Amino acid sequence: MASLRRRQFLPLAFAAMTTVGRDVVARDPARAPTLVVVFLRGAMDALSVVAPYGDDSYYRARSELALPPPGRGAGASLRLDDRFALHPNMPGLHRIYREGRVAFVVATGLPSALRSHFEAQYLMEHGGRAEFAVPEHGWLARVDRQLGGDAPVRALSVGGAGVAASLVGTEAVAAGRREQSIDDPKFRRALERMYGGASGVAPGAPAMTAQAGARGLAAADHLASLSARHDDVRDADFPRDPLGRTMRQVARWVRLDPGIRLVSIDAGGWDTHTNQVRRLEGLTRGLDGALTAFVDNLGAARSRVCVLVMSEFGRTVAGNGTKGTDHGWATAAWLIGDRVRGGIHGRWPGLAPGQLFQGRDVAVTTDYRDVLSAVANQHLETPLGLPGFRPSGLRLFRS
Amino acid sequence: MLARFAGSGDPDLVARVAAEGPRDWLLAQLARPPSGRLLADGATPAALAATYKRPGARQRRMDMSLGFGALLRRLSERQAVTAIESPAPVEASLVAFWFDHFNVYARKGPIAYLTADYVDRALRPHVLGPFETLLLATARHPAMLHYLDNAHSVREGLRDGRGLNENYARELLELHTLGVHGGYTQADVRATAEVLTGWNTVPDDAMVRAYRFRARAHDPGTKTILGVRYPTRPEEAGEAEGETLLRRLALHPATAQRIATKLAARFVADPPPPSLVSALAEEYTARRGDLGAVLRALVSRPEFWAPLHRGQLVKTPLDFVVSAVRTVGGRVVDPKGLRRALHEMNMSPFLCPPPTGYERDPARWANGAGMMTRMRFARHLAAGKAGITFDLDRIVPSARPLAALTEHVLRGAAAASTVAALRDVLGGGSDDRGRRRALAVALASPQFSTF
Numbered sequence: 001m002a003s004l005r006r007r008q009f010l011p012l013a014f015a016a017m018t019t020v021g022r023d024v025v026a027r028d029p030a031r032a033p034t035l036v037v038v039f040l041r042g043a044m045d046a047l048s049v050v051a052p053y054g055d056d057s058y059y060r061a062r063s064e065l066a067l068p069p070p071g072r073g074a075g076a077s078l079r080l081d082d083r084f085a086l087h088p089n090m091p092g093l094h095r096i097y098r099e100g101r102v103a104f105v106v107a108t109g110l111p112s113a114l115r116s117h118f119e120a121q122y123l124m125e126h127g128g129r130a131e132f133a134v135p136e137h138g139w140l141a142r143v144d145r146q147l148g149g150d151a152p153v154r155a156l157s158v159g160g161a162g163v164a165a166s167l168v169g170t171e172a173v174a175a176g177r178r179e180q181s182i183d184d185p186k187f188r189r190a191l192e193r194m195y196g197g198a199s200g201v202a203p204g205a206p207a208m209t210a211q212a213g214a215r216g217l218a219a220a221d222h223l224a225s226l227s228a229r230h231d232d233v234r235d236a237d238f239p240r241d242p243l244g245r246t247m248r249q250v251a252r253w254v255r256l257d258p259g260i261r262l263v264s265i266d267a268g269g270w271d272t273h274t275n276q277v278r279r280l281e282g283l284t285r286g287l288d289g290a291l292t293a294f295v296d297n298l299g300a301a302r303s304r305v306c307v308l309v310m311s312e313f314g315r316t317v318a319g320n321g322t323k324g325t326d327h328g329w330a331t332a333a334w335l336i337g338d339r340v341r342g343g344i345h346g347r348w349p350g351l352a353p354g355q356l357f358q359g360r361d362v363a364v365t366t367d368y369r370d371v372l373s374a375v376a377n378q379h380l381e382t383p384l385g386l387p388g389f390r391p392s393g394l395r396l397f398r399s
Numbered sequence: 400m401l402a403r404f405a406g407s408g409d410p411d412l413v414a415r416v417a418a419e420g421p422r423d424w425l426l427a428q429l430a431r432p433p434s435g436r437l438l439a440d441g442a443t444p445a446a447l448a449a450t451y452k453r454p455g456a457r458q459r460r461m462d463m464s465l466g467f468g469a470l471l472r473r474l475s476e477r478q479a480v481t482a483i484e485s486p487a488p489v490e491a492s493l494v495a496f497w498f499d500h501f502n503v504y505a506r507k508g509p510i511a512y513l514t515a516d517y518v519d520r521a522l523r524p525h526v527l528g529p530f531e532t533l534l535l536a537t538a539r540h541p542a543m544l545h546y547l548d549n550a551h552s553v554r555e556g557l558r559d560g561r562g563l564n565e566n567y568a569r570e571l572l573e574l575h576t577l578g579v580h581g582g583y584t585q586a587d588v589r590a591t592a593e594v595l596t597g598w599n600t601v602p603d604d605a606m607v608r609a610y611r612f613r614a615r616a617h618d619p620g621t622k623t624i625l626g627v628r629y630p631t632r633p634e635e636a637g638e639a640e641g642e643t644l645l646r647r648l649a650l651h652p653a654t655a656q657r658i659a660t661k662l663a664a665r666f667v668a669d670p671p672p673p674s675l676v677s678a679l680a681e682e683y684t685a686r687r688g689d690l691g692a693v694l695r696a697l698v699s700r701p702e703f704w705a706p707l708h709r710g711q712l713v714k715t716p717l718d719f720v721v722s723a724v725r726t727v728g729g730r731v732v733d734p735k736g737l738r739r740a741l742h743e744m745n746m747s748p749f750l751c752p753p754p755t756g757y758e759r760d761p762a763r764w765a766n767g768a769g770m771m772t773r774m775r776f777a778r779h780l781a782a783g784k785a786g787i788t789f790d791l792d793r794i795v796p797s798a799r800p801l802a803a804l805t806e807h808v809l810r811g812a813a814a815a816s817t818v819a820a821l822r823d824v825l826g827g828g829s830d831d832r833g834r835r836r837a838l839a840v841a842l843a844s845p846q847f848s849t850f
Contacts, residue, residue, distance in 0.1 A: 116506070116507070118506055118750075118752065119506075119507075119752050122752045122753075134752075134753050136760075157768070161739075161742050161743050162742065162743045162744060162745045162768065162772070163745060163766070163768050163769075165745075168745060168763060169762060169763060170766065171766050171767050173767045173768045173771070182771075182774060182775060182778065184778065184836070186824060186836060187778055187824075187836055187839055187840065189823070190820040190821075190823055190824045190836070190840045191774060191820070191840070191843060193816060193819060193820040193823060194814075194816050194817050194819075194820035194840065194843075194844055194845070195816075195845065196816070204710070204711050205710060205711045205712055205713045205761065205765075205849040206710055206711075206812075206814070206845050206846050206849050207845075208713060208761055208765040208849075209713060209765050209770060209845040209846075209848040209849055210814075210845035211765075212765040212766050212767055212769065212770045213767070213770035213771075213773075213774070213843075213845055213848075215766075215767040216766070216767030216768060216769075216770045216771040216774075217767075217771070218767075219767050220771060
């Protein structure tokens with residue numbers, strides 16, 4: 001239906017620059033960069049994770065929800081610099097930060113406030129600008145097409161239902177859910193026979209479904225064989241919760257197979273409208289444990305893998321009536337990797353009453369698309385080229 | 400034909416269609432009065448609002464109401480179940496088609512309460528009527544008004560901080576009528592929004608909103624759209640201006656072309672044969688947008704029946720799930736499995752955020768993960784574990800299991816590799832488990848995912 005397809009966004013630059021992706025593939029495959037996106041669904045309260053303790057307004061506006069300043073004593077936050085400190089339950093990330101391998105981007109988010117979780121996630125995963133100004137495919141799908149290559153599994157979506165919106169439009173494979181495996185061996189053999197013999201089908205719709213099914217089966221096989229291989233991933237390092245288990249599995253896969261270039265991981269539970277302090281204690285501990293174990297277990301793959309942690313928006317600066325916070329605007333994102341420019345990036349807009357967006361939210365000073373573009377251009381070496389967006393040139397990686 | 404227009408059918412329906420003649424059966428279906436409804440109990444928006452509370456709504460003590468998520472789940476399930484069980488399967492396909500054309504997103508504001516009403520009163524009665532009636536019904540429905548923000552669009556200067564909202568006007572031109580290359584400009588979008596100022600909603604009982612034209616909020620100026628001045632006559636100033644505009648848009652040649660193309664791509668081939676599109680567009684114009692007439696023309700054209708196009712469209716997840724259950728003559732005992740399958744395949748009914756609705760782009764659906772989910776659903780359904788019961792002996796009789804599967808389930812389209820796989824699974828015997836597994840293989844085949 002090409003004549004009908006809405007908003008033909010794919011820029012000409014796309015076709016012209018795919019060669020960049022091809023060059024990357026042509027290089028030593030073991031050095032091909034991999035990106036793992038951890039999407040914190042529910043809107044992470046950045047003010048409790050990367051706390052601006054140096055901003056006086058933080059303690060005035062936040063009162064009992066604020067993290068204690070860094071220093072001695074139980075519960076003290078972990079100093080990043082003179083302005084920001086990490087949640088006390090994230091010592092692993094703090095260690096990696098001190099090694100210069102974490103780049104935080106503060107006050108980042110959508111270019112205009114949109115306070116619906118689902119719509120904001122949908123928009124971000126497509127690399128869109130505003131409600132309904134959405135490119136046709138996910139931003140990782142766009143990158144996947146630019147990377148190309150013929151690895152059995154190039155992209156993975158793990159931890160959610162189906163394929164993450166960012167990967168819709170690729171051959172991405174949903175994995176990591178036990179109920180998604182096909183456990184009847186006779187059925188499985190019949191599928192292989194049917195799809196294995198389907199490659200000779202004349203072009204057309206049945207060929208499309210045949211090839212897609214064959215790729216799905218091959219990918220599932222491939223992942224199962226990776227999981228069965230001996231490796232040095234230490235299971236005990238990972239928290240025994242869904243995110244920990246997912247990241248353990250992904251560590252194994254990306255470590256053993258450099259053909260896997262893009263992974264999207266869903267991590268839920270961040271919508272802290274009630275009892276935020278207590279809930280964040282568990283959430284930050286789980287996230288820190290999973291991220292740290294992941295990075296520490298990558299072995300030689302560590303130099304080529306980058307983790308991007310992001311969320312759809314931040315939360316109100318002031319608390320609500322149920323010891324929680326409501327939907328706000330800016331949040332924080334961070335990158336973990338050997339080549340990132342460690343430190344705090346982005347302009348801090350301030351939390352004084354006159355500095356807040358609509359008198360309630362942290363203002364966005366770095367468009368989230370700048371972060372995506374930096375990862376795509378500087379780590380994956382692909383053009384990305386989000387429609388209607390010109391990156392500011394934010395540098396998050398060492399050249 | 401049955402697969403594309405009616406989500407397939409069980410052996411009884413297939414036999415009935417063969418006896419009546421496929422074309423006559425279809426023409427009869429296209430002449431049926433509207434029937435069926437989304438929610439079996441016909442609950443009104445107000446009743447739904449009283450039963451299901453929105454997130455953040457204050458719950459009174461002893462409040463026995465259900466959560467908002469329960470309503471979204473129920474709507475999602477009903478969309479699959481009504482398509483499966485409808486006595487008017489062609490109507491059900493058309494309602495789904497027009498919902499995607501006039502998409503609304505049930506998670507936005509109060510739309511979940513209004514979705515069933517929108518489907519049953521703005522879409523269903525009009526899918527075989529004049530397009531302008533359908534267009535006007537959607538334009539005035541509070542679900543659409545809320546979804547595309549015309550509910551709040553008022554003339555500039557009415558009150559501080561409020562004014563024109565172009566969202567609906569833009570999508571009206573781009574998606575509902577002319578199409579993105581339909582020859583309009585940003586100035587036309589703006590003027591369209593001005594014509595439609597005051598097409599708002601007012602609070603109804605129980606927090607649900609209803610359409611009302613608010614004359615005070617309407618822009619009284621003169622607007623020019625596609626070279627036509629509105630109001631076209633002085634006495635038309637006000638709500639009638641918008642009606643005239645919508646009627647003119649409905650009958651515009653670009654709209655005729657767009658609707659003809661979309662219907663041909665949905666029911667015949669994508670991209671559609673140009674000869675078919677121009678014939679349908681001509682019929683559309685000659686019959687002043689009569690959608691029943693256009694569809695009758697479509698099923699009377701040789702392109703529709705050409706073997707060349709058979710099996711060349713990829714089923715969407717909804718097409719797949721509905722046709723699998725209808726093919727086996729399944730009865731839905733527990734709709735959870737249907738909803739979950741659609742969710743895993745990224746096509747939850749009524750939950751598509753952008754106004755394009757779910758697109759039929761095969762690249763979106765024919766991917767490894769999507770096909771794996773289809774295979775698992777096929778296995779669950781055949782094993783009787785999908786919350787659906789059916790009569791195995793009727794679908795895969797032990798006397799001739801292979802023939803029944805290739806003829807009834809695969810409609811003669813099975814590839815050699817599919818037949819070989821079916822033979823393998825059936826082996827020499829015809830025990831219950833073998834037949835169920837073979838049915839799963841047929842439903843999981845590359846051919847069953849196309850029509």
